[in-house]
Amino acid sequence: MTPIDYAIFIAYLIGTLAIGFVFFSRNKTSSDMFAAGGHSPWWVSGLSGFMTLKSAGTFVVWGGLAYQMGVVAIAIVTCIGLSGLLVGRFVAGYWRRLGISTPAEFIEFRFGPSAVQFYTWSMMAIRTLSSGVALYAVAVMLVTLIPLPEGNPLRDPVTGNLSLTVAIIAFAAIIIVYTVSGGLWAVLMTDILQFVVLQLAVLFIIPLLFFALKDAPQVTLPTGFFVPFSEQYTLWFLAGWVLVHFFVIGAEWAFAQRFLCVPTERDARWAAYLFGGLYLISPTIWLMPSLMYRMIDPSANPEQAYILASQFVLPTGMLGLMMAALFSATASAISGQINVFAGVFSEQFYRRLFAPAATDKQMVWAGRVSMFLLGLLLLGVALAVPLMGGAQQIVLTLTGLLLGPLLAPTVFGLVSKRIGLRDVFITAGTSFAVGVFLKFGLKAFGGPFMPAAEWVRLNPRMVDVLVGAVLPTIILSLAHFTRKSTSAGWAETQRRYDTYTPSQASTAGEGSAATTVTWISLGATGLVVLSLIFINSTDQVALAIFGLILMALSIAIWARARKTRPLAA
Structure with a gap:
């Protein structure tokens, strides 16, 4: 990257931190910290959920x-x-319709305290791994672009580039600081920024690669x-x-949180x-550069294909913007996971075990401490990714084999009165046991x-989805259709459904x-x-067209907001 690229990249990181500090004072209660007070506009929650599943791992894996x-x-x-x-x-x-602040509250009254413990530790382990992969992935892309001279203390002597460890630590520090400062509001607002920058930066690169x-x-x-x-x-x-x-x-808590923080069921x-x-349209846009780069350089490292394609065609300054966009996507995914599990820790552990009479201010600070500790754990995992088989293998196995058995009982528990705690453990235990047997034990029997x-x-991969999706569905469907009794937690769930009322608070602000x-x-x-026109x-x-489109969209949204502000008030 050129000095201009570095300047743009660093400016973006500073802007991300600034958003966290801007929303620092908005978090006065734990509901504000972890559910945005139930006041998030639906389109903000939708974009945030979209960005939560998207990271540099998307482009690396x-x-x-x-x-x-x-195309597959x-x-x-x-x-x-x-x-x-x-x-x-x-x-x-x-x-x-449940009227709760965190998904863990539903797990507790629907399945009991033991289920909260089970879900907290198992999901935190899985998502810490996947978030660590995302952090590792964005660091891999950055170090590819930063060669350093011999003698530089930040240089990796093997690659001659910036040390991967240094990049991971720097990125983790930025993500932790703005998530701890701004809570879910910072996550939601930075998700909007990240969506805008990443989508438009990716759109810019495709026509350049085509030419x-x-x-x-x-x-x-x-073939x-x-x-x-x-x-x-x-x-x-x-x-x-x-x-x-x-x-x-x-059912995953980071996504359920997006459904909890809006005013109404609709x-x-x-x-x-x-x-x-967005996910029906975007994958073609995101992955096309890597696919096209195969036609330019068939011998590249697949994990680096996307950033190498960007480096190949982007003018000075735009590579820094692209790297900022990739970091932004990763920051979104990671901060969402940190926020939701910190909410669980502060509500389900700190308040219940240590401070039942904790004030709102104490709960907010307990949440911030939880976020900081989770961020440190995530940093350790990211540093260990190369020792665990690489990014692609980890993501495919975690998603296909492990998440379905854990999360399927929650989805069934939202709508079926017959699914209970026993089914949570039967589904997870059976699926995990079958998965381990098929992956590691079957060949030991030999013969037939x-x-x-x-x-x-x-x-x-087919084994992953059979064990991770089909088997849990069969187990839970059998439980629903063969059992006649109602589970203990359904009465509270039904009561909440029956007493649901949309939020009456104004969401204009x-x-x-x-x-x-x-x-x-x-x-x-x-x-x-537009400023890059003068240095390229x-x-x-292409820069002029791209910049003018961005300015036109900005002015249109500003004019629309100004026109509707009196009505909203």
């Missing part, structure tokens, strides 16, 4: 798969959009590169992937619909089991804050892009 295998990677990620739409239709509204392909030598691509299925990622796998993410989006559904709609063991070896962040981020980014001798037309 799925971008790497797109570089290696082609786009098909896999697009499945998440279908899952989001299904959650909007069947699940999201139930969360808002670069005209001058690139012809490259032989793998089926433009086919949305493969021998390992079949149509059945994609169907299972939709089911896995139906449970993930419908807002929760629309937040999920926005999430799903060898054909099955060989099929498992050749189809690891919160909507105004979100709109302000949006038009300012668009306008500032547009000015930066090429791509000036």
Whole structure:
């Protein structure tokens, strides 16, 4: 990167921290800290949920798969959009009708305190791993761009670039500071900024790569590169992937939190619909650069394909903006996880075990301490990712094999009066045991089991979705249709559904804050892009068009907000 790229990247990081400090004073209660007081506009929650599942890991893991295998990677990620739409239709509204601040509250009265302990520790372990992968991924992309001279204390002697450890520590520190300062409001507002910058930066790179392909030598691509299925990622796998993410989006606490922080049940559904709609469109945009770069350089490191494609075509300054966008996506995903688990710790552990009479101020500070400690844990995991098999293997196994069995009982528990604590442990225990047996134990029997063991070896991803999505669905469906008794926690769940009332508080101030962040981020980014015209001798037309579009969008949103402000008041 050039000095201009560094300047833009650093300015963006400073802006991210500033948002956290701006919303510092807004957090006066634990509800403000972890549920935005129930006042988040639906479109803010939808965008935030969308960004929560998106990180630099998207570009390292799925971008790497797109570089290696082609369009099948786009098909896999697009499945998440279908899952989001299904959650909007069947699940999201139930969360808002509960009238709670954190998903752990529902787990406790629906399944009992032991379930809270089980979910807290198991989900925290899984999401700490996945968030660590995301932090590792963005650091990998950054160090690729920063060569350092010999003798520099920050230099990795093996690669000659910035040390990966230094990059991970620096990024973790920034994420921890703004999440601890601003709570869920900071997460929501930075998600808007991140959505704007990342989507537009990715859109900018595609036409530049398209023109670069005209001058690139012809490259032989793998068979089926433009086919949305493969021998390992079949149509059945994609169907299972939709089911896995139906449970993930419908029940994982970071996403459930987005359905809790809006004013009404309808807002929760629309937040999920926005999430799903964006995921139907965006994967093609995100992964196209990695896919196109395979046609330019077929020998690149797949994990670095996306950032190398950016480096190949972007003019001076835009690479820094792209790196800022990738960091922003990662920060969104990680901060959302830190916030939700800190909420659980402060409410379910600090208040109940140590300070039953804690004041709102004490609860806010307990949440901030929890966020800080979780951030340190996450940092340790990110540093250990290379020792655990790499980013792609960790993400695919965690998502496909482990999340479904944990989260499926929660989705069923929202709508079925017959699902209870026993089903939580039966579903998770059976699925985990079957998964371990198929992955590691089947081949030990030998003889007639060898054909099955060989099929498992050749189809690891299909095994993941069968064990992680299909098996939990079968177990819970059998429990629902064969059991006649009502579980102990259903009475409280039904009472809350029956007494649900939409929030009566005005959301004009919160909507105004979100709109302000949006038009300012668009306008500032547009000015930066337009200023790059004067320091680049090429791509000036593209920069001018891109910058003017950003400025036009910023002015339009500002004018709309100003026109509707008196009505909102």
